[in-house]
Amino acid sequence: MSEYLLLLLGTALVNNVVLVKFLGLCPFMGVSKKMDGALGMSMATTFVLTLATAATWMLEHWLLMPLGIQYLRILAFILTIAAVVQFTEMVIRKTSPGLYQVLGIYLPLITTNCAVLGIALLNVQEKNSFMHSLLYGFGSALGFSLVMLLFTGLRVRLALAQVPPAFSGAPIGFVVAGLLALSFMGFAGLA
Amino acid sequence: MLLSAIVSLTLLGTILGLLLGLAARYLKVEGNPLVAELEQLLPGSQCGQCGFPGCIGAAQALAEGSVSVTLCPPGGRAVAQLLAAKLGIEADLSGVADNVPRIAEIKEEICIGCTRCFKVCPTDAIMGAAQQIHVVFREACTACGKCEEVCPTESVKLQPIPATLQSWYWNKPTGALA
Numbered sequence: 001m002s003e004y005l006l007l008l009l010g011t012a013l014v015n016n017v018v019l020v021k022f023l024g025l026c027p028f029m030g031v032s033k034k035m036d037g038a039l040g041m042s043m044a045t046t047f048v049l050t051l052a053t054a055a056t057w058m059l060e061h062w063l064l065m066p067l068g069i070q071y072l073r074i075l076a077f078i079l080t081i082a083a084v085v086q087f088t089e090m091v092i093r094k095t096s097p098g099l100y101q102v103l104g105i106y107l108p109l110i111t112t113n114c115a116v117l118g119i120a121l122l123n124v125q126e127k128n129s130f131m132h133s134l135l136y137g138f139g140s141a142l143g144f145s146l147v148m149l150l151f152t153g154l155r156v157r158l159a160l161a162q163v164p165p166a167f168s169g170a171p172i173g174f175v176v177a178g179l180l181a182l183s184f185m186g187f188a189g190l191a
Numbered sequence: 192m193l194l195s196a197i198v199s200l201t202l203l204g205t206i207l208g209l210l211l212g213l214a215a216r217y218l219k220v221e222g223n224p225l226v227a228e229l230e231q232l233l234p235g236s237q238c239g240q241c242g243f244p245g246c247i248g249a250a251q252a253l254a255e256g257s258v259s260v261t262l263c264p265p266g267g268r269a270v271a272q273l274l275a276a277k278l279g280i281e282a283d284l285s286g287v288a289d290n291v292p293r294i295a296e297i298k299e300e301i302c303i304g305c306t307r308c309f310k311v312c313p314t315d316a317i318m319g320a321a322q323q324i325h326v327v328f329r330e331a332c333t334a335c336g337k338c339e340e341v342c343p344t345e346s347v348k349l350q351p352i353p354a355t356l357q358s359w360y361w362n363k364p365t366g367a368l369a
Binding site: 059063067068069072075076079080083086087090091093094097 | 192195196199200203204207210211214215218219220
């Protein structure tokens, strides 16, 4: 049990997918202007990432490995991820039209969110078991959501702050992201 | 080896496609079919001049009847008439300028290559780079006028489409017919 807890903590904080591995930066900068959008994006990405890690593990171990066609891994993974994202989009459109409007163009863009493919490939590289893979994906998604919400809170406050004209807008956003990444490096002490 | 790769990926694609097709059927959203038809009539450049985030938003508002059919500036009179016909209402077209079709044109001698116009172009109809004179692709321009607003030197202007061999036509006959 504690092993799983450690894995979750490790992927969410110590090896944070956005601020330590620098994956999935597009939604991190793109959808972090408003809290509800960021919350929706985090939940959608969590859902997709967890589902995609499970799907890609099965694909890798039940299809690619037995047939010895691991060289088609990226192609097959992207295909699966795209299908999962499409499915998520349909579910969200059906269940929550409001969230569907808020996420807008960013929802289909989860397909090309490098975090989703990156985590799936890292799982293969580290030869994780199914349960480990699932937790790895879920933990990374939790880390993504945490950072996303933290950063959105910061940016909402930044919008009201007096920023020198040269830095206002995206530049100060990047500076803040850098500082946040620096502070997340502190979690390396936990490992 | 090669065969197994082809067969397995084909199967994977087919199965995923089938599942998505089924999901699309079961998770279908009952939308207003009128909205889709109205969206087809709008220019589709998502320029936002009507005040909605895109043509789909404008189509929804049109279907609800909360806005006038003359809301689309790039569409002009032609689109307003089409929309009125689709909605079955009489449109008051007096406020719509009957513009001749126009496209953006860049005066090369005063373009400073600031790249602002091609950043705002919704249809990627402007080509250029920093410090280089920009050009407009006539086929892609929808005359939304966004480039005209941001140009610091007023070198981008919407101009009537110049007559070419393909578009030139005789003037309509004037004067009394016998």
